[in-house]
Amino acid sequence: MSAEKHRVIIKKVAAHGGGHHGGAWKIAYADFMTAMMAFFLVMWLLAISTPKQRAGIAEHFRMPLKVALSGGEKSSLSSSVIPGGGPDVMATEGEVQKADPSEEELDAQRLADMKQKLDALIENSPVFKQFRSQILIDITTEGLRLQLVDSDNRPMFDLASARVVPHMRAILRELGPKLNELPNKMTLSGHTDAIVYTNGDKAYGNWELSADRANASRRELVIGGMSESKVLRVVGLSDSMHLNNADPRNPINRRISIILLNRQTQERIERENSGDGAAVRASVLKAGSSGTSGAASEMKPTSFKPSSPTQ
Numbered sequence: 597m598s599a600e601k602h603r604v605i606i607k608k609v610a611a612h613g614g615g616h617h618g619g620a621w622k623i624a625y626a627d628f629m630t631a632m633m634a635f636f637l638v639m640w641l642l643a644i645s646t647p648k649q650r651a652g653i654a655e656h657f658r659m660p661l662k663v664a665l666s667g668g669e670k671s672s673l674s675s676s677v678i679p680g681g682g683p684d685v686m687a688t689e690g691e692v693q694k695a696d697p698s699e700e701e702l703d704a705q706r707l708a709d710m711k712q713k714l715d716a717l718i719e720n721s722p723v724f725k726q727f728r729s730q731i732l733i734d735i736t737t738e739g740l741r742l743q744l745v746d747s748d749n750r751p752m753f754d755l756a757s758a759r760v761v762p763h764m765r766a767i768l769r770e771l772g773p774k775l776n777e778l779p780n781k782m783t784l785s786g787h788t789d790a791i792v793y794t795n796g797d798k799a800y801g802n803w804e805l806s807a808d809r810a811n812a813s814r815r816e817l818v819i820g821g822m823s824e825s826k827v828l829r830v831v832g833l834s835d836s837m838h839l840n841n842a843d844p845r846n847p848i849n850r851r852i853s854i855i856l857l858n859r860q861t862q863e864r865i866e867r868e869n870s871g872d873g874a875a876v877r878a879s880v881l882k883a884g885s886s887g888t889s890g891a892a893s894e895m896k897p898t899s900f901k902p903s904s905p906t907q
Contacts, residue, residue, distance in 0.1 A: 703859040707740040710778055723770045727763065739780065739858040745839065746850035756793060758808035765816050772820030781862050783829040785853045786810030790835045790844035807832025813852045828865050
């Protein structure tokens with residue numbers, strides 16, 4: 597009995613080949629087929645695209661997005677493995693750089709800086725400060741515009757005359773040297789109100805008066821120290837462009853407009869003065885296609901509502 601209880605029985609099972617190995621190969625095969633489909637799709641797209649399109653696609657994958665947006669050299673051209681290179685790992689110098697500003701942007705910045713200087717001069721100068729309400733400064737499509745407006749209490753010229761009164765003469769002579777600080781050239785235009793000029797001479801009216809006042813202002817600027825070569829045009833516009841359209845007889849419509857021209861407007865006027873007809877026509881067509889006129893600030897009446905009669 598004891599021998600019967602301790603007997604050990606070993607059962608051997610024969611192995612069978614070709615059993616189940618799992619489904620991992622199916623997943624790998626599906627990935628392979630997906631990759632092949634993507635590969636043939638890319639090849640087909642490249643086959644139907646033009647050489648120019650293929651070059652653009654290649655450049656897109658070679659250029660980082662930040663460089664594409666901001667300009668500068670590609671990171672692949674850097675000699676350092678650290679982004680930006682140098683001792684500061686956060687530096688980006690050499691990787692991305694801002695595009696240089698255009699000549700038009702530099703010109704606009706110069707005019708904006710000049711406006712700030714003139715505003716400061718008017719606020720601080722004893723000559724200008726008392727006439728602050730009669731001096732208007734703004735940026736237009738033509739450039740930096742200064743308008744010296746009239747008032748009943750402080751007219752700029754003698755009545756129905758181009759004779760400059762003393763305080764206007766002081767303003768213009770003080771302003772002359774300041775205008776030399778920029779290389780930009782300028783135009784002067786004279787304006788009158790809608791009151792008909794009558795002085796017994798039918799051959800002399802608001803057109804002649806406005807032109808004479810503009811030219812008298814030019815003379816005072818030159819006497820004050822402004823370079824005479826800065827002036828491109830002196831024109832009289834009579835009462836054709838009111839500063840206050842609601843009241844054509846308002847004294848502020850009598851004014852002298854001085855415009856420091858931006859680069860684009862200056863070149864256009866210089867082409868017109870030189871008689872380059874083809875260039876002038878091209879400039880006009882270009883301005884028309886963009887929906888704006890280079891002379892919009894002076895050739896289009898401005899709506900102005902003063903808070904007081906001398907504003």
